[in-house]
Amino acid sequence: xxxxxxxxxxxxxxxxxxxxxxxxxxxxxxxxxxxxxxxxxxxxxxxxxxxxxxxxxxxxxxxxxxxxxxxxxxxxxxxxxxxxxxxxxxxxxxxxxxxxxxxxxxxxxxxxxxxxxxxxxxxxxxxxxxxxxxxxxxxxxxxxxxxxxxxxxxxxxxxxxxxxxxxxxxxxxxxxxxxxxxxxxxxxxxxxxxxxxxxxxxxxxxxxxxxxxxxxxxxxxxxxxxxxxxxxxxxxxxxxxxxxxxxxxxxxxxxxxxxxxxxxxxxxxxxxxxxxxxxxxxxxxxxxxxxxxxxxxxxxxxxxxxxxxxxxxxxxxxxxxxxxxxxxxxxxxxxxxxxxxxxxxxxxxxxxxxxxxxxxxxxxxxxxxxxxxxxxxxxxxxxxxxxxxxxxxxxxxxxxxxxxxxxxxxxxxxxxxxxxxxxxxxxxxxxxxxxxxxxxxxxxxxxxxxxxxxxxxxxxxxxxxxxxxxxxxxxxxxxxxxxxxxxxxxxxxxxxxxxxxxxxxxxxxxxxxxxxxxxxxxxxxxxxxxxxxxxxxxxxxxxxxxxxxxxxxxxxxxxxxxxxxxxxxxxxxxxxxxxxxxxxxxxxxxxxxxxxxxxxxxxxxxxxxxxxxxxxxxxxxxxxxxxxxxxx
Amino acid sequence: xxxxxxxxxxxxxxxxxxxxxxxxxxxxxxxxxxxxxxxxxxxxxxxxxxxxxxxxxxxxxxxxxxxxxxxxxxxxxxxxxxxxxxxxxxxxxxxxxxxxxxxxxxxxxxxxxxxxxxx
Numbered sequence: 001x002x003x004x005x006x007x008x009x010x011x012x013x014x015x016x017x018x019x020x021x022x023x024x025x026x027x028x029x030x031x032x033x034x035x036x037x038x039x040x041x042x043x044x045x046x047x048x049x050x051x052x053x054x055x056x057x058x059x060x061x062x063x064x065x066x067x068x069x070x071x072x073x074x075x076x077x078x079x080x081x082x083x084x085x086x087x088x089x090x091x092x093x094x095x096x097x098x099x100x101x102x103x104x105x106x107x108x109x110x111x112x113x114x115x116x117x118x119x120x121x122x123x124x125x126x127x128x129x130x131x132x133x134x135x136x137x138x139x140x141x142x143x144x145x146x147x148x149x150x151x152x153x154x155x156x157x158x159x160x161x162x163x164x165x166x167x168x169x170x171x172x173x174x175x176x177x178x179x180x181x182x183x184x185x186x187x188x189x190x191x192x193x194x195x196x197x198x199x200x201x202x203x204x205x206x207x208x209x210x211x212x213x214x215x216x217x218x219x220x221x222x223x224x225x226x227x228x229x230x231x232x233x234x235x236x237x238x239x240x241x242x243x244x245x246x247x248x249x250x251x252x253x254x255x256x257x258x259x260x261x262x263x264x265x266x267x268x269x270x271x272x273x274x275x276x277x278x279x280x281x282x283x284x285x286x287x288x289x290x291x292x293x294x295x296x297x298x299x300x301x302x303x304x305x306x307x308x309x310x311x312x313x314x315x316x317x318x319x320x321x322x323x324x325x326x327x328x329x330x331x332x333x334x335x336x337x338x339x340x341x342x343x344x345x346x347x348x349x350x351x352x353x354x355x356x357x358x359x360x361x362x363x364x365x366x367x368x369x370x371x372x373x374x375x376x377x378x379x380x381x382x383x384x385x386x387x388x389x390x391x392x393x394x395x396x397x398x399x400x401x402x403x404x405x406x407x408x409x410x411x412x413x414x415x416x417x418x419x420x421x422x423x424x425x426x427x428x429x430x431x432x433x434x435x436x437x438x439x440x441x442x443x444x445x446x447x448x449x450x451x452x453x454x455x456x457x458x459x460x461x462x463x464x465x466x467x468x469x470x471x472x473x474x475x476x477x478x479x480x481x482x483x484x485x486x487x488x489x490x491x492x493x494x495x496x497x498x499x500x501x502x503x504x505x506x507x508x509x510x511x512x513x514x515x516x517x518x519x520x521x522x523x524x525x526x527x528x529x530x531x532x533x534x535x536x537x538x539x540x541x542x543x544x545x546x547x548x549x550x551x552x553x554x555x556x557x558x559x560x561x562x563x564x565x566x567x568x569x570x571x572x573x574x575x576x577x578x579x580x581x582x583x584x585x586x587x588x589x590x591x592x593x594x595x596x597x598x599x600x601x602x603x604x605x606x607x608x609x610x611x612x613x614x615x616x617x618x619x620x621x622x623x624x625x626x627x628x629x630x631x632x
Numbered sequence: 633x634x635x636x637x638x639x640x641x642x643x644x645x646x647x648x649x650x651x652x653x654x655x656x657x658x659x660x661x662x663x664x665x666x667x668x669x670x671x672x673x674x675x676x677x678x679x680x681x682x683x684x685x686x687x688x689x690x691x692x693x694x695x696x697x698x699x700x701x702x703x704x705x706x707x708x709x710x711x712x713x714x715x716x717x718x719x720x721x722x723x724x725x726x727x728x729x730x731x732x733x734x735x736x737x738x739x740x741x742x743x744x745x746x747x748x749x750x751x
Contacts, residue, residue, distance in 0.1 A: 597747025600672055600680075607668060 005051020009085045013134035015041040016127040023124040034120040042103040049095040056092040085138040089485035094137040097346045101263035102130035104462040109255045111458025129155035133264035141201040142191045160252040172251035179245040183235015190228030207278045226286040237269025240297040247316040254357030261319040262350035270326045291331020295422045298324030302429035307541040310367040334411035335488040344400035348392040351466035355386040358455040374446030385463040392470040394431035400474030431508040435515035656697035663690035677731040677741045
């Protein structure tokens with residue numbers, strides 16, 4: 001059973017791809033059939049992924065001895081590119097997470113897209129999205145990973161711009177694509193450098209070659225390679241300063257946001273660093289960069305999330321912040337903590353986003369949380385799921401976030417105190433803004449014209465499943481020994497440090513208390529607080545003006561430089577070409593005088609030429625004869 | 633080369649009465665010149681084509697005459713001439729057909745008016 005799943009792991013990305021083809025070519029117009037095909041294929045890949053996970057738990061496959069199947073994909077000169085599957089516990093965990101979230105999101109979408117005429121197209125893209133991410137997860141080498149990486153980018157473009165008739169959706173799709181492309185370019189350079197340095201892109205071969213290489217030549221070029229490779233994850237996983245596309249990605253339908261933020265897109269970057277961890281972990285400088293980028297992103301995004309008003313945007317900044325957490329964990333050398341947090345985060349963030357979708361649909365596309373209120377009575381199931389999600393992300397024991405966040409905090413505390421403090425403050429902020437979201441939207445008075453009511457069953461049940469997963473995945477991972485499956489280097493003993501866990505739980509509860517006092521009991525006016533904070537509040541509310549800074553940079557540098565180039569193109573390049581054309585035209589006017597269309601003129605010229613040739617040869621013959629003289 | 637001013641009356645008489653290669657070549661040259669003149673001066677397609685035929689036949693005469701005076705006649709000149717006649721026949725067929733088409737189309741066969749390829 002497990003062996004079957006393992007040897008047929010290549011089917012996992014292929015099945016959704018098949019669904020994409022069938023829907024895209026055939027049943028696009030038929031909403032129900034499309035949904036059935038997409039969900040069937042996702043369910044099949046989910047079962048296979050479960051089988052693969054079973055193979056990991058029963059341990060024919062461990063980190064040191066992965067299962068590999070590959071086939072020649074392309075051969076260019078001496079370079080052979082392979083495509084295949086590499087299954088180790090890390091892959092199995094990702095497969096499980098991606099297929100679970102994808103399946104639940106697709107089931108949810110049946111309810112969410114029920115009234116959208118483009119639902120068939122939507123299911124096709126969702127399938128392709130899941131397929132690309134699964135292919136990325138199973139990659140055996142950098143090139144395959146890069147191909148699927150770009151496919152994921154394409155799918156995000158298609159899905160964020162799903163409502164292509166809306167200006168904002170088109171702009172957001174372009175922004176997401178272009179911003180991540182910047183990162184991809186750095187990553188591509190890194191991959192090319194790997195090929196040049198090692199002559200192979202295969203993960204396992206590189207892993208074997210690396211220690212000798214470092215021993216012989218040191219880490220100079222490797223540092224460059226790793227930093228270039230890391231630019232890809234900065235773009236894809238929304239790390240500062242390329243995070244700007246993520247909040248705008250809210251323009252897509254909400255299930256897409258859930259998929260992008262939880263399972264299929266943004267974690268690709270974290271996964272890449274995890275997959276190539278043998279490379280990153282060998283370079284302390286790079287690890288430090290990763291840790292600080294992650295830590296800074298975490299607190300930076302958390303401070304923005306505190307002041308935002310739209311429901312989904314708060315969640316988006318929360319995602320950026322949590323991704324920063326994962327990067328931080330990788331940077332301080334704990335693959336286990338990072339991947340553990342990736343898994344639990346996927347569940348509770350998908351849950352939160354799907355709740356957001358339910359709420360926003362119930363509110364008739366009203367996203368501002370301050371225009372909601374009192375949804376607790378109107379949407380009891382959604383409220384309970386949302387509460388579980390909030391408690392999980394805030395790290396309240398014994399929910400999922402507590403264990404994974406604690407693992408990260410413990411790992412950070414071991415390496416660097418500033419990073420630990422950064423992470424703890426972020427945890428406090430996270431608890432505060434999530435509590436604010438929950439309290440403002442679900443507590444208080446019901447607004448008089450509030451249209452909200454409980455959602456349909458298609459949308460409700462995935463919420464319940466995800467809520468259950470958000471509760472149990474942390475406990476399960478902690479006590480079943482997640483760290484003994486997914487690890488790098490020596491296995492770290494998993495134990496809860498009471499000091500670290502106690503501090504973070506105390507801070508979380510304090511944050512909840514503060515949020516309750518401000519937003520429910522209204523002991524302090526939130527308006528008053530924001531006024532006191534003054535410039536800090538303005539900065540945070542306007543997202544530190546990062547978008548505006550980019551606009552200024554673009555206007556001054558890109559546009560001005562473009563204007564110079566435009567002038568050059570118009571006057572120099574075009575000038576040369578036009579001048580050439582004018583010269584040719586003039587010349588042809590002169591030569592055209594000879595071409596008067598009179599056949600007899602041509603004949604005359606022809607015979608004159610013939611006579612001239614004969615005359616010339618006669619004269620020449622005469623000269624030769626006179627030179628030869630008597631010899632003739 | 634013979635100096636023309638040192639020719640005697642006898643030489644001229646002998647030349648006029650004894651037909652040799654030179655006579656054939658002179659005839660061919662004459663025909664060719666007439667044809668060329670006609671081609672360059674006539675303004676109708678049909679006369680022009682006829683003049684082309686004249687020039688071709690001048691060449692044929694050359695071929696046959698040279699063949700006759702070969703040290704070892706092997707009829708290659710005759711063969712070439714027959715080829716040339718066949719090709720000329722084909723050419724004139726197409727030429728006349730073209731002339732007809734041109735007339736139907738443009739209502740004229742005057743070469744001066746047919747200058748659509750003017751540059």
